[in-house]
Structures are given as C-alpha cells and as structure tokens.
Amino acid sequence: MILVVAEQKDGRLNRASWETVAAAQALAAGTAPITVAVFGHDVAGAAADLAAADVAAVWAVSHEALASYTPDAYVTAVADVVAQLQPTYVCLPHTYQTRDFAPVLAARLDRALVTDITGLVRRDGAVLFTRPMFQGKLVAEVAADGPAPHLLSWQIGAFRADAAARGAGAPVTTRAAGIDPAAFRQQAEPPFQEAKAAVDLSQAERIVAVGRGIKAQEHVALAEKLAQAFGAELAASRPICDNGWLPMERQIGSSGQTVAPKLYVAIGISGAIQHLVGMKGSRTIVAINKDADAPIFEVADYGIQGDLFELAPAIIAELGAS
C-alpha cells in the first residue's frame, strides 16, 4: 500500500497535498491501495475534504502537540503511522515542511528518500523517479534502493491537483498520534511576514524579471528601463534579492511570490527549479539568456540567446519606436 502524508495549515489542506494524491494514484496505477494521513490538532475538516479522493482510507492523526509544526513531532508521528501501515511508498509534497522533517524521518526509518521528484517512469518492471540535478541543467532518472518503504517527495506542480481522481467517499478514521511531547526538542513561534509586500506581483499583467546575468547592481537600472518599456513590474530571481540589489518583496520563486501574468520576460535568469515553480504558469514567457542550454528556455514561448546588454536596449528602442 501507499501512504500519502497530506499537509495542512490551520486545518486547511494545501494544493500540494492534492498534487501528491495525484502522484500516489499514478504510482499505484490501480494496483495498490492508498491511505492518506493528515497530521495536526484539529484536522477533522481536512480529513473530510480528503475523503473525496479516490483512495482506500483517510486517517486524521491528531494531537495537540501537532498543532504547530516542529520536526521532532512530525518525525515521530509519521514514523508511528508508517510502523502501523507498513507501506511500500510514502509520498509527501516537496514543501518547506517536508524538506525540514522528511530526511530525518528517512534516517530514523533507515530507508531511502528521493526528493524533488518531477515525474515517474516504469522501465523493465522498475519504477524510476525523475528529478532535476545540477541546478536543472540535467534530469536524472533515479531508483531508490534498499528495503521498503521508499520515501518520495513530489515537486510542486509535478502533478496537477485537479488530476487527483475523486471517489465515492473514503472512510475516515481519527487516531491519536503515538507521540511523547516530552521528547520534542524544538519549539516553534508563530509564523510572521517581514513586511507587508508593498507590491503584489501576483496582480501584475506583465513582469520583467532579472537574474544573475545582470552581473552588477548598477545594471539593474537597465532592467528597470526594460520593465518601463513593457509597462511591466520589475521582479527578480533570488540571488538579486540576496545581494540587496532589489528588495526581497520583488523576488519570484518558491521563497518569494508565485505569479502567472500575461507576459513574463526573464532576462539573465538561468531557471533553477526554485525560480520556475514561481512563474511557469505565466501565459507567455520570454527568456533572454547567453546560455542556449539554460533551463529557462524549457518553459519559454520565445527565446533569444544572446547578450542582454545588447538585447535589452534594442527591445527598449523597438517598444519606444512603435
């Protein structure tokens, strides 16, 4: 059987949980029953939502020590469910929370964990998982070795949430988590936002985003002019914000904002997966990069391989002329 670890916050499931249900259904291919477990304090509502999925069972695993996430609590609670269900695979969404506890869970269970999975292939009777390597420059087909269960974390967007098949209503059982809070070493404070984002990039119709290829802070002005010429908001990939060249609130990607504008122009952005997850839903994507093999071209509708310091002024001139 396959265990899916769904993720909820304040009792509400995230979209990645549904994507992971879809991934588990593809992995099961109708031959293995799926149990979805959701962990938290008050998770009856989330479990009831999950019961709509075409799965064999839903477990609501509850404990007040799971009310706010800490790795020790989740590792122990999930390990306890794994011990009870003896799954072949444990599927998790590749969120920040999974990234925090799943490697420790794998180490405690002494089992393989494949992270950041974007797809699944069957070859000669074996199940292989595709995942990016070398900053997305290559895609690897990876096998998990050693005894079951194998732990799998599925990249955001690898499967569509609405691809998760719905069923006749899976039985929900509520269980007390088998955990001892006295052994937990971390305490979490409430989540907060640094500053309310002054710009809501998710509402922008057009975005010009700048990356490492801009090379120096003084060149950011060129990207700004290009954004003006397009009537676009200026955004950036993470390294630009890390350097303080643009404020963090203009960052696109897994740690920044997720956007889907009408037009997204990426200049000097190579396209690491952390950036792509934040923008690949854009309607039209233009990529300008000196490296023809940059992963950003994989998601681009229009690409120009070349020097952005020549191309950006030419585009500005062209937009101004017409």
Place this chain on the structure above:
Amino acid sequence: MKIAVCIKQVPTREWQPRLTDDRRWVRDTDISYEMNEPDAYALEEALRLKEKHGGEVVVISAGPARVQQVIREALARGADRAIHVQDDALGVADAWAGALAVAAAVKDEGFDIVLTGLQSDDQGHGQFGPVLAERLGMPHSTIIMEVQIADGRLRAKRELEGGWFQYVTMPLPALLTIQSGINQLRYATLKGIMAAKKKDIRVAAPAAPVASRTRVVSLSLPQKSKQTAMIGGTPQEAARELVRRLREEARAL
C-alpha cells in the same frame, strides 16, 4: 564554542555538463569546481558566530582529494582547522552516504553547533544536513535566515514559503541548514591565504563502505515543456521580431 561547518565542492555555475558514455554521470574531466553557494553562506555565519561567541570553526568536507580546493578556501576565509573525509566514492555519492560518512568521522568532536547549506547545487537532495543531525543525535532546523545563541539555547529564523518566516528555538548542540543571502560573504585576504597553508587538515577515511540509497539510472538534458520559438539575428533584428510576435501572435502587448 565549537562550531562546525560542512561544505561541498560542486561544479561552477558556468559549467556545461557533458555526459559519460553510459549516460549515468557527467564527465568529471570537464568540470571546474567551486564551493557550494549555500555552504559559503554557512561558513560566513560560522565565522560570525565565532567572532561573537569565541571558540573555533572547523570546516568539514567529504569527497575525493580534489575537495581540498574548497577546504583551503574556507581556511583562508578564517576557519581554524579542517576534517576531510576522503574517498573517491564520495564524489558521486548521494546526501545519505555523505552524511553517514561525515557523522562517523566527527562524532567524537563534541561540536556545539553544526552549520551547512540547505542543499547542494549539484545533486540537490537537500538531505545532508537533517540526516547528519539525526546521526549525531542533534535537533535541527532548515532554511535558516538568522542565528541567535544565548544561555545555551539556539533561536533560529526559519524561512517558510511565500515570504513567511518563523522563529524556532532548541537546545545546543544543534544543526542548522543555512539559506543563501543570510549574510554578506567575506572573501579571503592574502594574509588569510598564507595563514591557511599552516592550518591542520585531518584526513579521515570513511568508517564503513560508502553506500548511496538513491541510484542514478540515466541522465539527460531536460525536455522542453513548451515549443520554444528561438529568435535569432542581430540584437536589433531579434528585438523587432520579438516585439512583433508578442504583439501579433501572443497578443501580450
């Protein structure tokens, strides 16, 4: 305070991968290497913790002889000594195998805090830090943007998705994985480079055979998810064609 920082040597960002004939790995003769970027931020944070709280910074790296390049660089930036877990198999091993080898080599060091980058720019498993924490019996937290230490307790600012953060506290010793951008990096001075030559590098062999849990069956260039129209010509020609197509084809302007 005894501070450890684990760093990995990875291919440079400019490197263009070429596959081996069996397409299971990359041709390592074509690679030039550098310090994994998040690890460089972890090193900087370690040096800042030492400046604030005293003690020593021990840099740890697992891999073939070539990784002494980044070990020397870390020593030049200010780390006090190094542990090199040396084995050719560690050059291609996964995060699991690397963490087990390092854990065995450093378990008697008695570190108060261990820092490393949140993931590597090569294989990118994002597992080394948490697995090492588990093997060393330490609590951990990941994707950290600020480190505070007071009264034997650690308070760390953990990055969440979409611009959210959270503080997590835990007792020492503990392990943190550091996010890029937590600080401003320093670079090695000539004095630092000279001093690094005299610093100690303990070379340790893995205590057990290096055994990965994940196995790369094949590598390939990514498939395009879209049919990308590549626009050529001079910059002026390309600009004209792009604007025309955005207007007439994509209707995005």
